[in-house]
Amino acid sequence: MYAILDIETTGGQFNEEGITEIAIYRFDGEKIVDQFISLVNPQIEIQPFVVKLTGINNAMLRLAPKFHEVAKRIIEITTDCIIVAHNTDFDYRVIRTEFRRLGYEFHRETLCTVELSQKLLPEAKSYSLGKLVRSLGIPIADRHRANGDAMATLKLFQLLLSKDHEKTILKSMIKSDIKTGINPKFLDIIDNLPSSVGIYYIHNEEGQIIYIGRSQNIKKKVLQHFTSDNKVFSKIQQETYTVTFERTGNELIALLKETEEVNINKPKYNRVSKKNVFPYSLYIKTNINGFxxxxxxxxxxxxxxxxxxxxxxxxxxxVQSITSKLELPYYVDIINEKKSKKYTEDNFTVTLELDNTTYNNRLQEALADYNIDKGNVFIISKGRKVEEKSAIVLEQGKLKGYCFFDLNYQIHSSIERLQGNLTSISFNRNNRNIILNYINKKKDYKLTRF
Known part of the structure; x- marks a missing residue:
């Protein structure tokens, strides 16, 4: 659990600042489960430059609650949470100082979205909250007000979670849970999992990922693991501490992400098969007559x-599906490990009065909907929620990664913004074949070019 936090202060000398506004969103990694937003009477004057920056003045705070009146609520909403803020050192220091003035020692684990962004978004031109989120296409309202900045930080954090292939953020959360003595039973774990498509991570007591899986129904799949008498899953059951997950919105992202993260994290119970997952392929050849x-x-x-x-x-x-659209005769050579079914060139003849160029162009047209090598391609599909879409991005046939975007956002409008939102995925033969096989079998996507 995370507490996404932002505060505004009076300004002034180090450790003498007072809080003028606070916003906290309790976030479970998927949705907001609680929130607290309030002006705070700091009982000291606000510096003039801060008034100009935030719009908060002394008159606005005269009837606002004092810090001791909101302290209990802050403790309550951040209990068992990691505090997340943009420049956490500042926000966390000021809050702890306010609690010390009340004689209370406030302590929470923290994560800083500035540091996470520097690691996961190394190409960013600026790491200030305003400039960073605008470059990523993340909307921000009420800049330099606690609520607006906290919401922008939350959306930035969601993006960083998806880009964190090594799962350092999730591991830190598990370690924090262990410190607080939480030890959920299997049924408790299952109750907290969604019945939707995505990736799941099984952790041991050290927070290490021991198994990564994907499913169209995460809850159902993990339940199968916990009730299996398979030798491997019996060991996993003994070592399981908790399960975290990430929604992907559709199966294609889940397929690509599972392969990527198993290779990066190398969980002890994931077996990486050396066998080709897609052992057969379709190629185009040319006969002696140029067809x-x-x-x-x-x-x-x-x-x-x-x-x-x-x-x-x-x-x-x-092949039968493709050629039924052609209304042309076709020839297919099938070669497998048992026998080679060969035909002479004379077996392939075009009965229509077409030259080889016209015929070949018609053949290529029939394959156009499956061509991921020509130009730059978006494979648009469902997102993680109703108002969202996802995009797999390929440039000149090379996989760049995936992103999520709002339905009202024109994804083609800014390539630079799109690239900032991308969660990269390695390009290799297996990932290419995963995409090809998916677009052959599924219909829940739209292939567009830009």
């Missing part, structure tokens, strides 16, 4: 494939 034809072969990483498959049967179904 293109399909060839279904074992996947060769040295050649660029048109589509990737788990079996020759799956490949044949794809």
């Amino acid at each position: 293109n034809y399909f060839s279904i072969e074992k996947t060769d990483g040295r050649k660029r494939n048109i589509m990737a498959f788990t079996s020759p049967t799956e490949a044949k179904r794809f």
Whole structure:
């Protein structure tokens, strides 16, 4: 659990500032579960430059509660939370100073979104809250007011969570929970998981990730793990302390993210298979008469494939689907490990009065909806909530990453802003084949070019 926090102060000498406004959002990593926003009477004068910056003046605070009147609420909303703020050193220091004046020692674990941004957004031109969130396309209202800045910090933190492939943020949260003595049972863990698509992380008592999985229904999948008598999952059950998760909105992001994070974190119970996940591919070849034809072969990483498959049967179904649109004769050469089904060039003839250029162009047109190599491509799909969409981004056939954006936001409007929002994913043959196989089988996406 996190407490996203921002304060405004009177200004003045170090450790003599008073709080004039405070905003706290209790955030479970997915949604806001509680919030507290209030002006605070600091009982000292506000510096003139602060009045100009924030718009908060002494008259506004005359009837506001004093800090001792809101202290109990601050303790309550931040209990068992990691405090998250933009430049946490300042906000946390001022709050602890206010509590010390009351004779109370306030202590919480902290995370700083400035430090996290420097690590996870190394290309950013500025790490000031206003400039950073604007460069990322994150809306910010009431700048230099506690509520506006806290909400912008929360949205920035959500982006940083998705970019944190090494899961240092989640691990720090688990370690904080351990310190507070929380030890949830399996049923408690299951109750807190969503019945939606995403990635889940099983942690041991040290906060280490021991298993990463993905599912269309996270809750159902983890429950299967906890009730399995499989040898591996019996060991996982013994070592499980808690489970965290990340919604991905759709299966394609979950597929890519699972592969990426297993390779980065190397959990002890994830087996990385050396076997090609998609052992068969579709290639385009040219016969002696200059006509293109399909060839279904074992996947060769040295050649660029048109589509990737788990079996020759799956490949044949794809070819039949494509050619039914062509209304043209076609030829497919099927090669597998058992036998090579070869035909002579004379077996492939075009009965229509078409030259090879016209025929080949028609063939390429039929494949256009599956071409991820031409230009820059968005694969648009569902987001994590109703008002959101997701985009897988490829530039000239190379996977760059994924992002989420509001339905009202025109994603094409600013490439620079888009790149700032991207959570990068490594480009390799397997990820390419994951994308190809997905766009062959699924219909819940839209492929657009920019």
